[in-house]
Amino acid sequence: MARTAGFADPFWDEALAAGMHGLTLSRTGPDARFTTNGRELLNMSSYSYLGLDENPAILAAAGEQLLDSGMLNSSLSRVRVRLKALEEAEERLSSLFGADVGTVTSCAAGVWAMLPLLASGLLTNGVRPVVVFDRFAHFCLQSIRGLCAVETEVRTIGHNDMERLEDICKTNEVVVYVGDSVYSTGGTTAPMEKLIELQDRYGLYLFLDEAHSTSVLGKNGRGLALEAMGDINSRTILVTSLNKGFGASGGAIVFGPLSDRSRRARALRNGGPFMWSQRINTAGLGAIIASCKLHAGPDLPVLQSRLKTAITAFDANYPLASANPLSPVRFIPVGDERKTIRLSEALMDLGYYVEPDFFPVVAPKEAGLRIRMRANMSSSEIDLFIKTLKRVIPSVSGTPECEMQSMEASRR
Structure with a gap:
């Protein structure tokens, strides 16, 4: 435990100081939006894959x-x-x-x-x-x-x-x-x-x-x-x-x-x-x-189909070699923990919450952004988010796209 904490604690502390962890909200809005510190954010890391936590x-x-x-x-x-x-x-x-x-x-x-x-x-x-x-x-x-x-x-x-x-x-x-x-x-x-x-x-x-x-x-x-x-x-x-x-x-x-x-x-x-x-x-x-x-009723297949549509829309515009078409989860590798936190912070400034993941959630030096699709996510929301993502990643991470693809391939 001490060895884990010794490596991970500085990054958890940095994420907390940057406002990526420890956010406080009183109530979520429709479609996984929430307000914190006067800012409305679209939660791109929500586990509610079918949107049922708002049903x-x-x-x-x-x-x-x-x-x-x-x-x-x-x-x-x-x-x-x-x-x-x-x-x-x-x-x-x-x-x-x-x-x-x-x-x-x-x-x-x-x-x-x-x-x-x-x-x-x-x-x-x-x-x-x-x-x-x-x-x-x-x-x-x-x-x-x-x-x-x-x-x-x-x-x-x-x-x-x-x-x-x-x-x-x-x-x-x-x-x-x-x-x-x-x-x-x-x-x-x-x-x-x-x-x-x-x-x-x-x-x-x-x-x-x-x-x-x-x-x-x-x-x-x-x-x-x-x-x-x-x-x-x-x-x-x-x-x-x-x-x-x-x-x-x-x-x-x-x-x-x-x-x-x-x-x-x-x-x-x-x-x-x-x-x-x-x-x-x-x-x-x-x-x-x-x-x-x-x-057990007729609504579930409809929601599953909508989720699949959202997943397909993301993959069509932001293809990742490791993307699993059956999974609503997408991981964008960055590598460096501090770069990952800065990237997450930049996306928050533009209205999106995307969680930065690092050790012990993933291996040391394999940090990255975790994105999750939802059935109640529109194609226009996905399209706008991807445009923002493409603009932010190179400018914040400083990692060339070809290098990021190589890092991603090494995780497979």
Whole structure:
């Protein structure tokens, strides 16, 4: 931790001083606009891929559930007392995903609850597995590596290096592969066809983060992995956000098939405060229930189509070699952390908030700008933003376009 802080702290402090971090706002406007310090900004880094965090039905359901329940929280462990709204939310999620789904306070909490259990062998018939991380696995997954290493052997492989993963499967009794389904900090998408093949051939366990895939992809917004699998199997665990594309609150763990709740029971007993102590509050549960209804209805395919249009419009005018057409996330590499902060600051001066990303979110000296598309983003907004982006990047970063393309290619 000290080494991480020693490298990263100066840049976090600089971003805070420049006003790129620590912004305060009281209320967002339509289409992810917000006002801070008297300036209206268009948020180009919003996680609300489908614009559902502003959906009137979801907002109303959050308030109604709070008033109906007469309490913000149950104030007791969910193991002992369950709110009716919690039960309904999880039943609706399970029906939507066609799997046994439980809720947690965040996607990261789901990782911290489940990944150590997998590493310990408690979910793999008592055999401690070799845990293999993809190089570009999200930071919330990577942050638990140390705890996994206390339990078992941990390895890292190159991004989507299925040949290396198969070699590990050949020489070890149980292997767990940890990665994203749709990557947001480098990388593309998980090679689901090959991963399913390795499951069939070697019994590989999968632990995948679906935070940037849920709602965006698949029937009913079930995400990339379940769309590829059809039905989840007993050797797969998914964690996801119910905030980002889903437009509600908290996170979810997809434990496995609906017919087998033994993994959920084991997690509730052994997942610590991430599972049995904290829970999503009543308003958040109301929002989840309303979003489930929306995801099961005719509006979701329309929103997914609009998001795809926005992604296509960006890529047509600002092509990036690493762009993944399935993902709403775009990363523009700059390299130098301070240049990245200055670039973000210049864009803010022109009316756009674009987050500067640097270590530990990405590797040292691989800093850059993260942009996210939304379904409620118009083509004219995208066009104007891209014109601004093209004007600002060379003048602020001082990095020739050809060099930036080379840096981007090195990340793939």
